Amino acid sequence: MTEIRAILRNHMKEKLARNEVVASMTVRLSRSIEIAQIAATSGFDTLYVDLEHNTLSIDTCCQICIAAQQIGVTPLVRVPANTAEYIGRVLDGGAMGVITPHVRSAAEARAIVDLVKFPSLGQRSAGGALSHYQYRNFPVSETNAAMNDATSLVVMMETVAALENVEEIIGTEGIDMLLVGSNDLCAQMGLAGQFDHPRLAQAFERSIAAARKVGKHVGIGGLASRDDLMAKFVRMGARYVSTGTDMAFLLSACAQKARFVQQLAP
Numbered sequence: 001m002t003e004i005r006a007i008l009r010n011h012m013k014e015k016l017a018r019n020e021v022v023a024s025m026t027v028r029l030s031r032s033i034e035i036a037q038i039a040a041t042s043g044f045d046t047l048y049v050d051l052e053h054n055t056l057s058i059d060t061c062c063q064i065c066i067a068a069q070q071i072g073v074t075p076l077v078r079v080p081a082n083t084a085e086y087i088g089r090v091l092d093g094g095a096m097g098v099i100t101p102h103v104r105s106a107a108e109a110r111a112i113v114d115l116v117k118f119p120s121l122g123q124r125s126a127g128g129a130l131s132h133y134q135y136r137n138f139p140v141s142e143t144n145a146a147m148n149d150a151t152s153l154v155v156m157m158e159t160v161a162a163l164e165n166v167e168e169i170i171g172t173e174g175i176d177m178l179l180v181g182s183n184d185l186c187a188q189m190g191l192a193g194q195f196d197h198p199r200l201a202q203a204f205e206r207s208i209a210a211a212r213k214v215g216k217h218v219g220i221g222g223l224a225s226r227d228d229l230m231a232k233f234v235r236m237g238a239r240y241v242s243t244g245t246d247m248a249f250l251l252s253a254c255a256q257k258a259r260f261v262q263q264l265a266p
Contacts, residue, residue, distance in 0.1 A: 002146070003138070004133050004136075004142050004143060005149075007133045007136070008133045008146050008147070009072075010074050010097070010152060011045060011046075012045050012046040012076075012096075012097075013152055016217050016239055016240070019239065020239070021234055021241060022045045022219075022240045022241065023044050023046075023241055023243060024044060024045065024046045024047060024048060024076075024240060025039050025042070025046075025048075025242075025244065025246065025249070026242060026245040026246070027047055027049045027056075027064060027245070027246050028050050028054045028056075028245045029245065029246045029247040029250065030064070030246050031056065031060055032064075033064055033066075033067035035047070036064055036067035036068040036071060036073055038246075039068065039073050040071045040072065040073050044073060045073065045074065046073060046074040046076060047064075047068055047073055047074075047076070048076035048099055049061045049076070049077045049078070049095075051080050051090075052078045052101055053078075058086075058089055058090060061077060061093070062090060062093030062094040062095070064094075065093065065096070066093075066131045069094060069096065069131060069132065074096050074097070074152070075097075076098065076099055076152060077095040077098055077099070078098070078099035078101065078156075079099070079100060079101070082100045082101070082102070082108070082112050087112070088115065088124065091124070091151065092127045093131075094131050094132070097152025097154060098116060098152075099155075099156060100112050100154070101156045101181075102159065103156060103157070103169060104159055104162050105161065105162075105168070105169065106165060106168035106172050109155055109169045109175055110174075113153065113172060113173070116151060116153045117151065117153070117174050118144035118145075118148055122148075126140065126143075130147075132147065148174075152176045152177065153174055153175055153176050153177075154178075155169060155177070155178060155179070156179050156184075157169070157179065157181065157203075157207055158180070158181030158185050158188070159184070159185065159188050160185075160188050160189060163185070163203050163207075166207050167213075170207070170211050170214060170216055171210070171214050175216065176216060176217070177240060178211060178216070178217075178218050179218075179242070180203065180204060180207055180218060180219065180221055180238075181221045181222050182195060182223050183222035184222070185200065185203060185222075196229075201232075201236075204236055204238065208236055208237040212237060217238075218237065218238045218239065218240070219239070220233050220238045220240065220242060221242045222242075223242075224242070224243055224244035225244075
């Protein structure tokens with residue numbers, strides 16, 4: 001193992017390569033780096049900062065990512081748009097991967113690979129020494145290859161069009177994982193909130209089969225309130241589980257304690 005590859009570790013990818021299940025938490029509320037240590041202490045393998053559905057700045061997002069890097073929690077960022085000004089900046093700023101929303105075709109997937117991966121796999125621009133390898137200087141030929149291997153590209157599968165093209169999307173070189181967005185996918189199918197509908201299970205089944213065929217993975221999103229379905233889809237072959245948001249975890253714990261006190265007999 002070269003020196004840069006010893007430094008540059010994506011623990012989530014390593015765990016997935018062993019066919020182990022990965023636990024992820026979503027950051028929407030926290031504005032400080034403590035959330036990274038909370039994720040690690042809680043036992044999460046990875047976190048993703050959700051820039052699509054909150055108002056966090058890129059600066060705050062990247063500070064959280066760097067903190068997570070240093071303690072072995074793989075930091076991902078769900079970008080609000082699949083454009084260079086988001087993808088390039090969060091990757092340079094500390095993210096070890098991106099989650100890209102609303103990908104509907106292999107052509108769109110290929111365009112995102114160009115933004116995420118360095119040549120020869122993609123067209124990502126080099127921005128100098130990065131936190132990912134402790135700001136050390138290595139030959140570009142080494143850093144580009146190592147960064148390509150260590151950077152996760154996760155595409156959301158949350159539309160009917162994406163489901164219809166799922167084999168071509170996951171087969172695109174440079175794509176590492178499909179994350180099934182159960183909420184949006186069900187809504188697109190005219191089944192908003194109907195997570196028990198067989199069409200959702202069929203979507204997971206088709207996605208998992210397509211991913212397995214090319215040695216890649218499928219993640220579970222949008223089912224934080226349904227432990228039974230998360231377990232079902234893991235048994236089916238999904239290996240990444242998005243368990244919920246920091247806001248939901250805090251609210252749940254707060255409500256539980258408030259109920260406890262309110263029910264105490266005087």
